[in-house]
Amino acid sequence: MPTIYQVAERAGVSLSTVSRVLNGKASVNKVLKERVDKAVKELNYRPNSVARSLANSRTDSIGVLVPELNAPFFGDLMQAVESTLRAADKHVIISVGQNCVETEKDAVEFLISRNCDALIMHAEALSDEYLLELNQSKLPVALVNRQVEGLPEACTSLDNEKGGYLATRHLLELGHKDIAYISGPKDKSDASLRLQGHKRALSEAGLPVDPQLIFNGDYSEEDGKVGLLELMARDIPFTALVCANDWMASGALSCARDLGMSLPQDLSIVGFDDVVFAHHVFPRLTTVSNPIAEMAEMSAKYILNKVYGQANEVQHYFEPSLVVRESTVKHEG
Amino acid sequence: MPTIYQVAERAGVSLSTVSRVLNGKASVNKVLKERVDKAVKELNYRPNSVARSLANSRTDSIGVLVPELNAPFFGDLMQAVESTLRAADKHVIISVGQNCVETEKDAVEFLISRNCDALIMHAEALSDEYLLELNQSKLPVALVNRQVEGLPEACTSLDNEKGGYLATRHLLELGHKDIAYISGPKDKSDASLRLQGHKRALSEAGLPVDPQLIFNGDYSEEDGKVGLLELMARDIPFTALVCANDWMASGALSCARDLGMSLPQDLSIVGFDDVVFAHHVFPRLTTVSNPIAEMAEMSAKYILNKVYGQANEVQHYFEPSLVVRESTVKHEG
DNA sequence: CTGTTAGCGCATTCAT
DNA sequence: ATGAATGCGCTAACAG
Numbered sequence: 001m002p003t004i005y006q007v008a009e010r011a012g013v014s015l016s017t018v019s020r021v022l023n024g025k026a027s028v029n030k031v032l033k034e035r036v037d038k039a040v041k042e043l044n045y046r047p048n049s050v051a052r053s054l055a056n057s058r059t060d061s062i063g064v065l066v067p068e069l070n071a072p073f074f075g076d077l078m079q080a081v082e083s084t085l086r087a088a089d090k091h092v093i094i095s096v097g098q099n100c101v102e103t104e105k106d107a108v109e110f111l112i113s114r115n116c117d118a119l120i121m122h123a124e125a126l127s128d129e130y131l132l133e134l135n136q137s138k139l140p141v142a143l144v145n146r147q148v149e150g151l152p153e154a155c156t157s158l159d160n161e162k163g164g165y166l167a168t169r170h171l172l173e174l175g176h177k178d179i180a181y182i183s184g185p186k187d188k189s190d191a192s193l194r195l196q197g198h199k200r201a202l203s204e205a206g207l208p209v210d211p212q213l214i215f216n217g218d219y220s221e222e223d224g225k226v227g228l229l230e231l232m233a234r235d236i237p238f239t240a241l242v243c244a245n246d247w248m249a250s251g252a253l254s255c256a257r258d259l260g261m262s263l264p265q266d267l268s269i270v271g272f273d274d275v276v277f278a279h280h281v282f283p284r285l286t287t288v289s290n291p292i293a294e295m296a297e298m299s300a301k302y303i304l305n306k307v308y309g310q311a312n313e314v315q316h317y318f319e320p321s322l323v324v325r326e327s328t329v330k331h332e333g
Numbered sequence: 334m335p336t337i338y339q340v341a342e343r344a345g346v347s348l349s350t351v352s353r354v355l356n357g358k359a360s361v362n363k364v365l366k367e368r369v370d371k372a373v374k375e376l377n378y379r380p381n382s383v384a385r386s387l388a389n390s391r392t393d394s395i396g397v398l399v400p401e402l403n404a405p406f407f408g409d410l411m412q413a414v415e416s417t418l419r420a421a422d423k424h425v426i427i428s429v430g431q432n433c434v435e436t437e438k439d440a441v442e443f444l445i446s447r448n449c450d451a452l453i454m455h456a457e458a459l460s461d462e463y464l465l466e467l468n469q470s471k472l473p474v475a476l477v478n479r480q481v482e483g484l485p486e487a488c489t490s491l492d493n494e495k496g497g498y499l500a501t502r503h504l505l506e507l508g509h510k511d512i513a514y515i516s517g518p519k520d521k522s523d524a525s526l527r528l529q530g531h532k533r534a535l536s537e538a539g540l541p542v543d544p545q546l547i548f549n550g551d552y553s554e555e556d557g558k559v560g561l562l563e564l565m566a567r568d569i570p571f572t573a574l575v576c577a578n579d580w581m582a583s584g585a586l587s588c589a590r591d592l593g594m595s596l597p598q599d600l601s602i603v604g605f606d607d608v609v610f611a612h613h614v615f616p617r618l619t620t621v622s623n624p625i626a627e628m629a630e631m632s633a634k635y636i637l638n639k640v641y642g643q644a645n646e647v648q649h650y651f652e653p654s655l656v657v658r659e660s661t662v663k664h665e666g
Numbered sequence: 667c668t669g670t671t672a673g674c675g676c677a678t679t680c681a682t
Numbered sequence: 683a684t685g686a687a688t689g690c691g692c693t694a695a696c697a698g
Contacts, residue, residue, distance in 0.1 A: 003675055014685045019677060029683065050386045050448050051675030054690050059383060061426075061447075069415060070408030070609070079402040082429055091447060093394075094427055096415060114424060115383050250613055257615070276403070280583055282590070282615030336691055347669045352693060362667065384691030387674050670697080675690105682685080 002043040011039035022047060053115070060090050062303060063111030065121035067099045072276040073292055074122065077144060080293040081120055084300035088308065090117075101125040112139065118303045120144060120296075124188075140306045142299040145292060147189070154302070156295040156316050160190045163288040163320035164197025167242045167270040170286070170322055172205050175331035176240040176268060180213045182227035182252065184244040191219070194244050194272060212236050217248050224251025239267065239331050246271035246278050246287055253281055253327065268328040283326035291318050335376040344372035355380060386448070393423050395636060396444030398454035400432045405608040406625060407455065410477060413626040414453055417633035421641065423450075434458040445472065451636045453477060453629075457521075473639045475632040478625060480522065487635070489628040489649050493523045496621040496653035497530025500575045500603040503619070503655055505538050508664035509573040509601060513546045515560035515585065517577040524552070527577050527605060545569050550581050557584025572601065572664050579604040579611050579620055586614055586660065601661040617658035624651050 008018045013032055020026045021036045028036075039045070053059045064081055066074040082092050095111055097104035104125050111119055118140040123131065128148045135141045135151060147157040171179050181198050184191030199209050212234050217223035224243055228251075231238070243249035249271030256267055263269070264283050271278060271287035278285040294315075301312035341351045346365055353359045354369045361369075372378070386392045397414055399407040415425050428444055430437035437458050444452060451473040456464065461481045468474045468484055480490040504512050514531050517524025532542050545567050550556035557576055561584075564571070576582035582604030589600055596602070597616050604611060604620035611618040627648075634645035 004677095005675075015676085016678080016685060017683090020684090023677080025677095027683075032684085046446055048387075048448065048675050049446055050383055050392060051690095052677075053383045054381075054387050054692090055675075055677045057690070069412040070405060072403060072405065072408075075403030075405075075408055078427075079429070082402060082427065086428075086443075091426055091428075091443070093424055094411075094415065095419075095424070096412070110419075110424070113379055113382055115381065254613075254615075254617075277610040277613050280587075280610050280614050282587075284587075334691095338691075349670080349693085350668060353668085356693085360667070365668085381691050384674090385693075387676090388691075388693040390674070668698085670695105672693105672695085674693090677688105677690090679688080680686085682683100 001048070002045045004045070004047070007036065007039045007043055007045050010043060011035040057115075059115045059117055061093050061114070061116050062090055062300075063108075063114065063116035063119045063121075064092050064094045065097050065104065065107050065111065065119065065123060066094065067097050067122060067124050069094070069096060073273060073290075076276075076293045077122060077296040080296035081300045084297050085304070088304055088310065090304075090308070097121075097124065099124045105130075108134065118142065118307050120299050120303060122146070140303060142302050144296050144299045145190070145290075152316065156298045156302075156318065158190070158290060158295065158318045158320055160193035160320070161197040161200070163272060163290070164194035164242070164244075165201045166197070166320060166322045167194075167272065167288050168198045168201035170324070171240040171242065171268060171270060171328065172201060172207075174240075174268065174328060175333075177207060177331075178213070178236075178238040179240045179242060180215070180231045180238040182215045182217045182224060182231070182241065182243045182248050184217060184219045184248075186216060191244055198242055210236065213238055217244070219245050219247060221247045221251040224248030224253075225255040226251075228252040228255050239333075240269070240328070241267060242270045242272075244272055246273045246275045246285060249285055249287065249327075250277070250281050253283075253285070257282075264327050264329040268331070270328055274323050278323075279325065281327075286325045286328040287323050288320045289323050290320060294318065334381070335378045337378070337380070340369065340372045340376055340378050343376060344368040390448075392448045392450055394426050394447070394449050395423055395633075396441075396447065396449035396452045396454075397425050397427045398430050398437065398440050398444065398452065398456060399427065400430050400455060400457050402427070402429060405610065406606060406623075409609075409626045410455060410629040413629035414633045417630050418637070421637055421643070423637075423641070430454075430457065432457045438463075441467065451475065451640050453632050453636060455479070473636060475635050477629050477632045478523070478623075485649065489631045489635075489651065491523070491623060491628065491651045491653055493526035493653070494530040494533070496605060496623070497527035497575070497577075498534045499530070499653060499655045500527075500605065500621050501531045501534035503657070504573040504575065504601060504603060504661065505534060505540075507573075507601065507661060508666075510540060510664075511546070511569075511571040512573045512575060513548070513564045513571040515548045515550045515557060515564070515574065515576045515581050517550060517552045517581075519549060524577055531575055543569065546571055550577065552578050552580060554580045554584040557581030557586075558588040559584075561585040561588050572666075573603070573661070574600060575603045575605075577605055579606045579608045579618060582618055582620065582660075583610070583614050586616075586618070590615075597660050597662040601664070603661060607656050611656075612658060614660075616660045619658045619661040620656050621653045622656050623653060627651060 095107040120142045143155045215227035274287045274289040304310040428440035453475045476488045548560035607620045607622040637643040
């Protein structure tokens, strides 16, 4: 590995001149510049990024925290972040939080110890206070798909209430009146907002909100199944079901099929997120789109602005929209 | 940010003593060690990993190349690599190759410029020659799910031929005799090996290999659909279909349903890889399991051995196995 | 067992 | 516009 020193020697100039042409910040005599370029080529010189980082205390690396690596939702997120950042010659160090406070803290510590220039996180378990504190520690932070009081510009978020509203509204328009709901964990704001939207749609239609038609799930596929069984056991009839995410919808879907129901005639089901397998399930899932890739891209651009002086436009709030497929059908009756 | 120097000062020892207790390599007087530990705590000192890297020319980071970030198959791969490496306090820099030679080369260049200690790659487009050359450049390389002549110990791979054999064998045992096959790109060795296994199963059963019953796909969902339509257009009856991966199987599945066929009665379908959505599709997909997570883990352990002096056992060859679900059924007739 | 010294490769003052 | 000198924070001989 040639060093900048050897390049200087071969080009017959000083260290600093080479550095200058490499970074293009200061102006350099054209002749010298050419000699340097030539030497660089001949030696196949590549700057040592570690040394560079030590000298200017920038690593050009951004830490990314996601709950898991093998879920389509977070795959979309990472894809968007990586490509946006890579276009700016930054790179991504990915770390996994596993939905657990301790692991998430560890992961953040890990990323910090790696001297990341900034953090982009989809933090599930970390508290708002922790995030605020982190942000004040002069390490820029971007929060994807989350809203933290006091950090408006660092967050991108979705109007989850509207999403919940759209899902239920769709079913109402199809003539359903008895609509069950499988919620996400109520301590998560997105879950409670989605539920809130559901209730608003019901109210607007002049329908009561029956707590017996609501099941509290944990966003897992398994809980889609458990939830459906539990709801049916309560013996209050319903012709449609909203699930707070696609995983639970998928669980409910296959459970319903296993129960011998014919879908969507016997039960209309709506999901949330529009993850990639939403059109793999049968019947293809009607769901609410979640523009996670765009939110992730905006987070990356926000960091690019904040840390590297770029000037991208960044959007912080996003609207969900309904994606109608085949798992919902008009209620005859 | 406190430096090692300030820790030394506060503990009343020298720089090197601090370094020694931090790295635990050499032995240090117990009393001094305690003073150092105390100072570290009090100052909340965290070693600067960049400086450390510059001094010992190790970044403790491993470059990972995958074709895409938002596919379940590669999600499993990354998950396994990340957790294995993280347990050893190494970290992962992920880069995307997009199935394209140029992009893959760029990605590799990028990772090299980042001073990765090693590379773990699922390289799709890069040639064997390129990989051999890379490996000789003293940068250790591990190839996941690929076999390169001349680099036996760097590779983990699956017995794809056997996988193809198992898929077709299963259908034969169910009484099917007319079995169509949608292959992956024939320039990829896994695809051609899977097809080869299919043919062997046919031959062993004394059945002819009809080229008219084979369609060349590109592993995409779309080609599952296109392939099925094309095969049906050829007007040679078949009662079962093997697809060289789950994506194509999924495409074929939903295409068949759209055509009004009732599954699995009208057509038995087998996939390959057992990706996460294999049990989301309807009917749940019978497929061949691909232990990608284990292969990835082994690649990580291989690197841990090779670069960081660990001594894990590493397995290089893996056997696929059949996962029977509901998309295949006995052929009556 | 401990402290002193010298780089690792580069960016950046500061002079010129 | 250019070169010489200094330091980023740490590890690793080396000497004691």
